[in-house]
Amino acid sequence: MTTGLGATMVRAGRRLLSSLPALFGVLVFTFLLMRVLPGDPAVFFASGPNAGKEEIEQIRKQMGLDRSVPEQLVFYLSDIGHGNLGRSMMTGQPVLKDLRERLPASLELTFTALLIALIAAVPLGVVAALKPGSIVDHGVRLFCALGVCVPTFVSGLLLIYVFYYLLGLAPDPTGRVDVFTSLPPQRTGFLSIDFLLAGDIEGWWAACKQLILPAVSMALFVIAPLARITRASMLVSLGSDFVRTARSVGLSWRKVVVTYALRNAILPVITIAGIVFSTMLGANVLVEKVFSWPGVASYALDALLSSDYAPVQGFVLLMASLFVLVNLVVDICYGIADPRVSIA
């Protein structure tokens, strides 16, 4: 058992090392991409539309944009090496600080959405697989299709319309908590956890209420792939020889379906959940915009629109690192869930 865990850690370390070249590539590529995109940040951040040529030149010099692109790249890379992601022109703060403030908001939203999606998708997939071709199966298929073909911002707006405007159940869809709630001391950055740690149940409930609508609208979009994968791998599992063995000795229905079939069927779902999580983290900008959620994606979009180089580059680097990390976690989970992997 210990050797298995040790081997997993060694594998994890090797994976991290092997992802470094890819991260470096992402770094350079984003840097170059930003220089190629139209838009001059010096003009954008000058005092006004009729700023003089000297003023713009001065800003340009101040930002280091007067140097050649390779020179800029070297400076940029050495900055990164020192843990400095640059300063945002929009907020006037270091990018690292901005990201550190906003990332927990995005992560909390994405984690919650993924959790909701999994809680909904796995049972749906299992139910569909138990009776393939039945009305239930078709119902699940229809639900999944609806979830996929309605864009998140539409479903988000619909949810706001129904639960905030019509029913009045949900709070004002702006931000993570309403302005009157006092924030708990920051520990994890996840408000729902921080409130609990601070023992503030009322605040926790308020944060949860804010969280639920954006999370659901994001989850709706990814239930389909998760449910389909669960259904497909559950069908394979149920038709497998070992499930037949389990039935041949008369194991209870529950034991056959859950312990034998589902535990095997869940393996590919772990992989897909990792991919879905990475995609959601980057792509939830629409939900963040609709619900005024102070996350990293909307931050990066604003920066991109205003040709603010540093935040965009920082965001891409962050996403790439998270992607590597998520894949690693998925691999480790898989290694724990499937004893065959550590051997291979």
Added chain:
Amino acid sequence: MSEELLGINDLHVSFSTRRGMVEAVRGVTLSVEKGEMLGLVGESGSGKSVTGFATTRLLDAAGRVTGGKILFRGQDVTKLRGDDLRQLQGAAMSMIFQNPRAALNPIRAIGLQIADAILTHKKISKDAARAETLELLCAVQIRDPETRMNAYPHELSGGMCQRVMIAIAISCNPALLIADEPTTGLDVTTQKVVMDLLADIAAARGMATILITHDLGLAARYCRRIAVMERGRIVEEASPKKLFSAPQHAYTRRLVAASPTATSRIEDLVTEEERERHATIVSKPRQQLPHGTPPLLEVRKLAKRFDQGSAAVADFSMTMAGGESVGLVGESGSGKSTTSRMICRLIDPSEGDIVFDGQSIGHVASRDFHRSPLRKDIQMVFQDPNESLNPRFTAFDCIAHPLMRLDGMRAADALRKRVEECAERVGLPLDLLPRFPHQLSGGQKARVGIARAIACRPRLLVLDEPTAALDVSVQAVVLQLLDRLRRENDIALLFVSHDLNVVRMLCDRTIVLRNGGIVEQGESRALFDNPKTDYTRKLVEAIPHIETGPALAAAL
């Protein structure tokens, strides 16, 4: 007779498929007495497994019992529902499956899987179940059971997995055990050990057993009564002795003839009526090579090591003359496939040299060998006829492909003529050529594979278990075909197989491999009749023998 445990009465089972209902079992009547072992023998598609699954109520969702009764202790199994059914499964009757590794849950420790079965039927504590699991593992002779309890199926060999499966099946002392091809895919020596164990356990616990198998020899060795099935019906039921000495039904006669035995010859494999055609060809003697002819193939001190660890093959040397047939036998893991692939130049040897027709080819990288002019002289027939044909190529394309690539044939007319000629030589009807592999039967696919291999008129044909996936009657025809090709065209055959009876018939010489090294080699008949090493003797003795009395010889 005395005590009937199971009585199957006019059983009909149908499967709904895309092309409508297909009747797999049409009126099977069988009875099993307490404690007896009954053999249920037939070829693929004969409905023998379906009969077993219907009895244990494990048919697929598509399958339905459409008629008849299955009486177990006087109770009709087909009418049981819910809890009554679950009390029957595992506790009163249980099943052992083919492919033991797939039959066990890959991500659950085997000890837990056995305990699951125990806890389902007995109201005992987890600790007590654990103790019983240990006892069961001891009963199926698994060494070091304490440690093995925590092992996963992939950490055990195929034979071990089958023992675990047996442990699960006998965990609640069922009165009836149905073993569905329990040893197919296992080595002969493992097969013997597993079957002996199964027979001992059944005898000790007084369990009745139905042994479902395609191997007549195996059934004859362990059963006192054998029922032969063909196309969903039982065509004959008799004691093994009677079955072999005086088979009544035409199908049984064909099956008995096609089952290779210690003394059978290639030409014996079909019944008298079918033999006429073949006999004329066999009579043509093989031309003797003048003395001093250089060998066609010479392998010197070949070795193969994979990434790390010990050698898969070490110090392997052999020679083959043109038109000779050599058998390469050994258990799984003995390195016979690796060796054959090195000789075929599909993988690179780590050491040693291969000389073909005076040219050293051992050092040509396997990646580049397809450009060598010798590529068409060495061809291969693979084990699985399903997997080794491109599913998107028609039979014609499959055979034409090597002709276009290796012979550079482009002209459509000439190509068509050559392909049709090849098809005729392997006995493949020409109207099957436009079909895709999935539209062909196993035997037809095997023929396409052989036609493809001989298309470029090779001088050496390497065959890796070419008949392992085929029914005995199809195997008989394929073996005759290979023998004929060898005699007619002087193709040398390197025949890799675990089936010693087949090797004995087809090959002039035999090489026995174990753990990557040669244990023994020599003229086939002498080697099998009088093995010099213990290992070879063990292999030979493990083959299930069919008693061929004088009566049988007369009947043939």
